[in-house]
Amino acid sequence: MIQELPDLAMQVEVVGCPTVCLHCWAMGRPYQAMPLEEISWVLHEVRRFCTTHQLSFTGYPMHEVLAHPQAGEVLVLFQQLWEVAFDPLPTTGVPLATRPDWREILAPLRSYCVPMLWFAFHGTGEVHDCMVQRQGAYLESLRAVALARQAQVHTGCNLFLTTENVSHFDQLVADLLQAGMESIDPCIYGFTPNARGRLTERVRPTWQEVQPILAQLDALPVDDLVRRGWREEVHPESWFVQQALSGSWPAEPEKAEQRLIWLVCRPNLDVYRGDAGHYTRRYGNLRRDGVDDILNRALADGACSHEELWFTPEQLLPVQEVAARFGDQKSQRIHDAGSVRHWWLDCARRAGPMKQQPGRTSLNGSPFVGCRVHAGHEGRTTFSSRAWSRPS
Numbered sequence: 500m501i502q503e504l505p506d507l508a509m510q511v512e513v514v515g516c517p518t519v520c521l522h523c524w525a526m527g528r529p530y531q532a533m534p535l536e537e538i539s540w541v542l543h544e545v546r547r548f549c550t551t552h553q554l555s556f557t558g559y560p561m562h563e564v565l566a567h568p569q570a571g572e573v574l575v576l577f578q579q580l581w582e583v584a585f586d587p588l589p590t591t592g593v594p595l596a597t598r599p600d601w602r603e604i605l606a607p608l609r610s611y612c613v614p615m616l617w618f619a620f621h622g623t624g625e626v627h628d629c630m631v632q633r634q635g636a637y638l639e640s641l642r643a644v645a646l647a648r649q650a651q652v653h654t655g656c657n658l659f660l661t662t663e664n665v666s667h668f669d670q671l672v673a674d675l676l677q678a679g680m681e682s683i684d685p686c687i688y689g690f691t692p693n694a695r696g697r698l699t700e701r702v703r704p705t706w707q708e709v710q711p712i713l714a715q716l717d718a719l720p721v722d723d724l725v726r727r728g729w730r731e732e733v734h735p736e737s738w739f740v741q742q743a744l745s746g747s748w749p750a751e752p753e754k755a756e757q758r759l760i761w762l763v764c765r766p767n768l769d770v771y772r773g774d775a776g777h778y779t780r781r782y783g784n785l786r787r788d789g790v791d792d793i794l795n796r797a798l799a800d801g802a803c804s805h806e807e808l809w810f811t812p813e814q815l816l817p818v819q820e821v822a823a824r825f826g827d828q829k830s831q832r833i834h835d836a837g838s839v840r841h842w843w844l845d846c847a848r849r850a851g852p853m854k855q856q857p858g859r860t861s862l863n864g865s866p867f868v869g870c871r872v873h874a875g876h877e878g879r880t881t882f883s884s885r886a887w888s889r890p891s
């Protein structure tokens with residue numbers, strides 16, 4: 500019987516990115532496109548294996564699928580063979596603005612009631628360009644918004660608030676609305692425990708910095724879920740320290756349930772346990788070692804939470820312990836619960852081993868068991884309701 504939640508999740512690295520976004524949890528960067536025939540073979544073979552073993556499965560093309568030379572065909576393959584829904588489809592917009600066949604590559608989105616592209620903005624002009632490491636990217640992304648609207652594709656975006664862009668938020672919103680942006684979700688980066696995540700911490704805004712922006716939310720085309728997130732889920736680090744130390748750590752929604760076999764297929768068809776940009780155990784090469792052997796090895800290792808891809812059981816310390824040691828009781832920098840806990844766990848990991856005290860348990864009540872962080876392909880944001888595998 501096919502289970503409701505997927506048993507197996509595979510990211511397939513079909514093409515790299517024209518940008519190197521500094522917030523990107525998936526460590527996107529330029530690399531060569533996987534040929535369409537190889538992509539088709541991988542999708543067929545994984546589907547065959549999962550059907551034979553009565554496993555449900557899901558996956559996603561990484562990293563910036565619209566940059567693939569045959570982007571339209573790649574989208575159709577994932578739609579038809581793995582039932583992946585690109586509604587919305589995340590993109591920086593750069594590929595759309597820089598290729599002549601932009602109208603054709605949007606064609607597969609027309610199968611949805613509400614075809615939509617989902618962008619990510621980090622500021623105006625050079626602030627945005629610097630964050631995605633591409634000169635002119637801001638103007639390219641605005642142009643892509645206008646092109647999408649011309650093609651009757653709807654547009655929305657994450658607008659990541661940082662210490663560098665809060666002062667020109669109004670100009671950014673004006674530019675977006677003028678380009679045709681229909682939905683704007685101000686959000687903050689969720690901390691990702693990797694090199695880019697640590698680098699991006701330097702621009703995490705404070706509670707005081709975002710107050711003038713929050714006062715305007717009702718006047719903007721903002722998703723209700725995002726408004727609620729700002730009211731209920733995000734707080735300064737100092738607030739989270741108090742909650743951890745007083746034993747009233749807030750629930751971290753949407754997480755514990757996703758125990759999966761997390762796989763990533765590299766462009767050379769090597770398969771690893773992990774996530775795009777984060778590779779742990781190598782199982783082998785699909786062509787050379789055989790699909791069944793590799794996926795059987797992955798099955799034998801079993802499912803885990805997404806958090807367990809990033810931290811070993813020994814590193815998943817109780818939140819009280821890491822808050823006491825690494826929490827900043829004065830910090831006004833904004834996080835959600837998962838983000839700040841991962842920040843503290845990462846601090847602990849870099850500081851070296853701490854001894855687990857007998858009888859102490861993790862926040863879930865069982866020793867060393869952690870929750871899942873959103874694999875949201877969205878340079879993990881806070882409070883996003885969107886697809887688990889969205890990068891931009």
Ligand code: SF4
Binds near residue numbers: 517519520524527563
């Ligand atoms: S956010 Fe998207 S476009 Fe940017 S580096 Fe990551 S995968 Fe590539």
